[in-house]
Amino acid sequence: MSKLFTPITLKSIEVKNRIVMAPMAQYSTGRDGISREWHLVHYATRAVGGAGLIIVEATAVEPRGRITDHDLGIWSDEHVPGLKRIVDSVHAHGSKIGIQIAHAGRKSLSKESNPVAPSPIAFDKDFRVPEELSRAEIEKIKGAFAQAASRAHRAGFDMIEVHAAHGYLINEFLSPVTNKRSDEYGGGPEGRVRFLREVLTEVRKKWLEEKPLSVRISAVDTAMELDEMIEIISLLKDRCVDIWHVSSGGISPRKVTAHPAYQVPYSEKIRKTLGVKTIAVGLITTPELAEEVIEKGSSDMVALGRELLRNPYWPLTAASKLGVDLDWPKQYEVAKI
Ligand SMILES: Cc1cc2nc3c(=O)[nH]c(=O)nc-3n(C[C@H](O)[C@H](O)[C@H](O)COP(=O)(O)O)c2cc1C
Structure with a gap:
């Protein structure tokens, strides 16, 4: 009996299987920042x-x-109709849909604005030195996350994911x-976690x-061991x-060497130590490995990235390989394996 294809309940949302794009x-x-035809087709296809x-x-x-200047945006009400079309289409094809709300911080390559960060330290020589955020600016960005949450609600999303990973703004605070700040947003874990905590509080108000609310984290990094991240969580x-x-x-230019399921042990330790739900991600490409x-209880859900770019129908074929009899879209039934 496959566990990968059992439903999971996240707050009021029931997701039909454990597979996340x-x-x-x-x-x-x-x-x-307004979504295009590409986004509609891209997301609906995975549904x-x-x-x-x-x-x-x-x-x-x-x-x-x-x-970049070509990222999706949710900073204006003008973004809502396009996002709603994506949500409606994904729902029409039987999947749930969340949105990752994000701020690139010092890793922004936008040519239209200067990057900002907790401290004025550049990512590397190809990036600009960011402006250090004042308290007033921090308040403004917290407000922007709250507005984004409100728009995500209006667009009909089932889940929000706050992007606190990969060296972007929230991760830069963590x-x-x-983060070399000497005010209450810096120092030890309590101070460095403050920005994320306040963002979550603001998001929850809207x-x-x-x-359900998800947070994406970088469990380990050049200067952070898993135990410190567990303390932060x-x-x-x-x-x-x-x-x-x-x-x-993602916090520094140094690349990690990736191998199949390389991040799964982090998910497992976080899940088992803290008793929280997790999504594991990173080079999970075969149905057997995902299962x-x-x-094993290493995570509650598994996310696939590049494998779903290669093969949007991966969940359908994975079910067949695991002996699960899924309903395929009727138009594709003739191809069912
Ligand atoms: C084209 C591309 C774009 C990505 N963009 C994001 C992103 O917007 N947010 C994010 O948190 N991770 C992003 N990632 C990382 C993926 O979500 C995922 O964690 C990573 O690709 C590892 O999973 P995989 O081995 O299944 O591809 C991106 C990865 C790829 C390949």
Whole structure:
């Protein structure tokens, strides 16, 4: 009996299986951040392919929080209709859908604004030195996350994921490499976690209590061991976070060597130590491996990135390989294996 294909309940949302489409930036908007035909087709196709939960790519809460000038945006009401079309289409094809709300911080390459960060330290020589955020600016960005949550609600999303990983703004507050502040937003774990905690509080004010909230984290990094991240999560555990999406790296240019399921042990330790729900991600490409991760209790869900770019129908074919008799879209039944 496959565990990968059993439903999971996240607050009021029931997801039909444990397969998540990982957020993957498409860099395919105009400078307005409004979604295009590409996004609609791209996400709806993965719903047709059977992924239980689709997480829309990093979507900027303010223009200077874009990674590039072609990122999706959610900083204006003008973004809502396009996002709603994506949500409606994914729902029509039987999947749930979340959105990753994000701020790129010092890793923004936008040509239209200067990057900002907790401290004025550049990512590397190819990046600009960011402006250090004042208290007033921090308040403004917290407000931008709250507005983004309100728009995500209006667009009909089932889940919000706050992007606190990969060396972007929230991660920059969490990491001692990028956060050298001497005010209450810096120092030890309590200080460095403050920005994320306040963002979550603001987001929750606009995001219904009964809807799930995910946080994506980099569990380990150049200067952060897993135990420190576990301490940080334990400081936030009661902040209405329903699931932790466990990734790694990104705070410094140093690359990690990846192998199949390389981040799964982080998810497992976080899940088992803290008793929280997790999504595991990173080079999980075969049905057998995905099944094993869930079966062993290493995570509650598994996210696939590049494998779903290669094969949007991966969940349908994975079910067949695991001996699960899924209903395929009737138009494709003739191809069922
Ligand atoms: C094209 C591309 C874009 C990505 N964009 C994002 C993003 O917007 N937000 C994010 O948290 N991770 C992003 N990632 C990382 C993926 O979500 C995922 O964690 C990573 O690809 C590892 O999973 P995989 O081995 O299944 O591809 C991106 C990855 C790719 C390949």
